[in-house]
Amino acid sequence: MNPIDPRQTSTMRELGKEHDVHYRQEVLKPLFDCIKSADSCYLIGAGSMGKTRLLDHLIRTDVQQHYLGEKAAHTLIIRLDMNRLSDYSEWEFYELMLFNIVQVSGQCSIPEIERKSAGFLQTFLLPVLDQPGNTLKALRFLELVITNLMVVDNDLSLCLLMDEFDEAYRHLPAKVFAHLRGIRDANKNRLCYALLMRNPPTYLRPNLNEHEGFYELLSRNQIAIGPYSWQDVRAMLLQLEARFEYPLNETAREKIYEVSGGHPGTVLALFTNMRRTVEGVAYRFDPRWLAKEETIKEECRKLLASLEPEEQAGILDFAKGNMADASPAIKALRAKKLLIAGEGHVPQIFSPIFAAYLQNLPSG
Secondary structure (H helix, E strand, O other), X not given: OOOOOHHXXXXXXXXXXXXXXXXXXXXXXXXXXXXXXXXXXXXXXXXXXXHHHHHHHHOOHHHHHHHHHHHHHHEXXXXXXXXXXXXXXXXXXXHHHHHHHHHHHOOOOOHHHHHHHHHHHHHHHHHHHOOOOOHHHHHHHHHHHHHHHHHHOOOOEEEEEEEOOHHHXXXXXXXXXXXXXXXXXXOOOXXXXXXXXXXXXXXXXXXXXXXXXXHHHHOOOEEEOOOOOHHHHHHHHHHHHHHHOOOOOHHHHHHHHHHHOOOHHHHHHHHHHHOOOOOOOOOOOOHHHHOOOHHHHXXXXXXXXXXXXXXXXXXHHHHOOOOOOOOHHHHHHHHOOOEEEXXXXXXEEOOHHHHHHHHXXXXX
């Protein structure tokens, strides 16, 4: 029986109605700027901030052309989902990278690379799969396939986009980070890494000696995946209105954005809740009332649960009036845009509903 050709298997595509190319531009512009200059970066955000939609969006051809211009025809973005690892061994990590490179090269819009992909499969991937656990072979074949890509297209830029990377960063052997740094140095100005994480690398791996060379590549380029902008909330609501045949006026849309703070899960819960309540009632947009509604409470619970324990304690204290502005937890919450500058630059919780939910929780 012939093995399944990974070049014929599907890579991720945006589901549902496609967004306008400007969707999440506050995140994607700095990310694509890094890709254009072959600078590595890490994107940090709390859970349930629409990260999957963001990733599905950025692999679209028209989106890459919008941000990269002519360079889009010579850029290959390889998306790697760390949830596909069964353990954090060196061999399995390199095999996943190699598998995804072969898969994407067989489906890309660069004709020279697409023609070579069958050779990549036979020469590099299948021999590695035939010898599971042979770490050195997997690493060397990974290096060789990257070298071959660069030779096929002399103008090629390669971005390895590593999704759900927190646990991998925490548990991969230290030598992996040295090898990743070495691969980048061998392809300087043409290869970069973009890591999607919930926490900064130094939080996940406090011993900098284990990953300092790799961390140097990322440290200057932190990009926040925060709540939606007004434009993206409005576009989301228009899609929901069309889908459920329940039109809103502009004032209602603005109110939803204001009380949700742009949290996509809360926006959906608010829209659903509005369809069940009577128009014109005084409490319809009252955060204190909304924070007690079950579907909205669940979104708040999931957001809080996505944070580290010290961040949970920090934002709960903050909501209850403890302005511990310089604590590490508060700094992390600012980085994730869960705390923002309010009137007079006084910090505040990004969402009035989330703030009301936290205030209703017991201390400690």
